[in-house]
Amino acid sequence: MQAAIERQAPGIKPHLSLISIFEALLDPIAFSGSLLGVANWFGVGGQPAYAVLAITVFLLAQPMPMHIDSGLKALYRGSWLKGVALFGILTLIGLLTGFGSAYAPEVLLVWFVVGPATAALARHAAHTFTPMVMAHAGYRQRAVIVGASHAGLAVADRLERSRRAGKRLLGFFDDRHSSRHARAGIHHLGKIKDLVDYVRDNDVDVIYIALPMSSQPRILQLLDELRDTTVSIYFVPDFFMTDLIQARMDDLGGLPVVAVCESPFTGVNGLFKQAFDFMLAAAILVMISPLLVAIAIAVKATSPGPVLFRQYRYGLDGERILVYKFRSMSVCENGDTITQARVGDSRVTPLGAFLRRTSLDELPQFINVLQGRMSIVGPRPHAVAHNETYRKLIKGYMIRHKVRPGITGWAQVNGCRGETETLDKMKRRIDFDLEYLRNWSFLLDLRIILRTVGLIRKDPNAY
Template identity: 75%
Template sequence: MHIDSGLRTLYRGSWIKGFLMFSVLCAMGLVTGQLERYSADVLLTWFLIGPATSATLRHSAHALIPLIITGSGYAQRAVIVGAGPTGDAIATRMGASRREGKQLLGFFDDRHAERLASPRLRLLGRIADLADYVRQQGVDVIYIALPMTTQPRIVRLLDDLRDTTVSVYFVPDLFVTDLIQARVDHVGGMPVVAVCETPFTGLNGVLKQSFDFLMAACILILIAPLMLVIAAAVKCSSPGPALFRQYRYGLDGERILVYKFRSMTVCENGETIAQARQNDARVTPLGAFLRKTSLDELPQFINVLQGRMSIVGPRPHAVAHNEMYRKLIKGYMIRHKVKPGITGWAQVNGCRGETETLEKMKQRVDFDLEYLRRWSLALDLRIILRTVRLIRKDPNAY
């Protein structure tokens, strides 16, 4: 049976969320010692049937709502003022989302057709003609997609529309720029637009922190014996402490102390730090194994319990590297809008190891910023699963 890509994505997302909830329930049972009280049959039945049922119902709603809107004649007639990039962007999104229930009639703009953002845009007239067109054609919704620099023209347009019942929305042109977690909020009833914000506000912040705490606590309980063995091996294999401590930038650019098992003969934590490279003479034989298998990162779960780090997030860099790259890469410090992670979106996409060129670091930062834009618990779980698979065959781990 053929299933389109949208439905496959919906089912995959439902299974990921179901597995995430199943993992959280098991983790809570382990932490509280009540796991044996859970009914294995109930949990298994829910895990197998719940996500499939949820995905099927959601897909049915996605498919039926546009048909209901179209069949009932409720589709709203819409026009867009401004045929520039912002107007083109909202028209594209309107056409891609059938659930919006909007019928786009065309555009109003004072420019000639050959100067529009796209030749496919249907020009209905000049902006001065809009009010008459609204009255004659029964337009329901207007989207003003003019640059914010044209405020006088926007004010005149709103005055012309005061004797109509049309709904008017203003689409700021800043929304076509590269924004981080853009959304509309309110301050004392006044709307404000977020252009660069952390995804972990409100309920998202509670979910992220709860997930980190529960997972870190369970993992530390399970790996405590292994950590003791590794600490003893590091201590006995070469001179120096078992744990390596280094200051790095955490949430909002504040310095945090990050723990790792020592894998080198040195413990650099100054203003000049050389990155680890392939066949680095500073790496001990045991340290090479620990770095290859990522076992040197295990003490960072303690950082997670302390609230300094997250399980998934942008990897923290040494303070010396931060001070260098923040001057060279635009938007570098935005990655510190969230807590640093033990693993991250950049690492599971091949950006691990030495960044010997500026372009490699820029690529890593681009993935970090993409993570901020796309964050969800399902994405975190996906990154964790991909990290586990990469541990055995990551060529950049050295």
């Protein structure tokens, strides 16, 4: 197999998808263009400040591409969430730099409504017309799948649902033909030995080989037999059917490799998230500094002990970090055995109960964010003692440490907060953490932050 890859490597060309470029540019153009349109409507479009702001909006909207394949509800929701994110980032930058005074508030407020609406309409139009444009332009390739395995069925499902793939699935080639592999509207075209003749006689453009990796001799034979055709061939390894974390293709000195378990915060994503964390944490600490002082005085005055509770927890890549919280208990456990807080816990002080219920005890963790130890959003850090226990009991537990722990997280806004007295409760929390790693986006972070703010007032799991 390796020899075959090496023989074919010189002929591999990077695939540049015009649809992907269109998706990446649609929102930046919609948001920046609508901003200039609103500015012109107010008669200030010719001012250089608005041109600079439009360029800034264009660049900020770029790391968050939309997906035409998504449903209309998701596309509309995404446009408004992106609008809120852009407006929030620009407001924060304006407060920190003082440049916010250069812009008329009425222009920005109108754009806050017009921008997401423009992006939503553009997304709707793209969702509706892109498949028709692709078909009219001839971007409709005929595809077959070799192997009615789980991987093959997954490919078929993607081709059926994808509006931008530009491919029409003709059917399967598989040596087995049973009801287990039957799919509505998808034909069994024959056995694998019939593939080459079918490709030559029916102008097939694309072949997806979804055979198990144990079928290496058969795969090599197929590649040899297809050498005198112009068909495009893709190999879908069966390990893609495992629970992958941020799976992606990479390049190692010209050798293609596949990331099976990777952090979502690599490259630009990592820089963007760290910059956002640092700016937001700094701004929040400045704004809440009087509150921090007041809570510190109250903690010191109402119960003996330190103001801050310091505890070692696992951070990025499983490294130990020191996490800060306002002390809410009469004890400061940081050993090999730690008892979780529970409802009516006698160790919780009266003030501590209020701080925990309102999440005010977590505020010192913004200092951890400035130190680079934590993120604003990410899997919540557990005590080292709990990590050592659950890593042996829950499969994939330590994968959550591929990213920095967060002050709030996807598990917490989905009700997984408080005591985990059963293994199932902890497993459910870990499932949400891994789901966050698989599906991370800046908009997901923003959604978690907004839901966290809503939970501060009332969270039945906070005690």
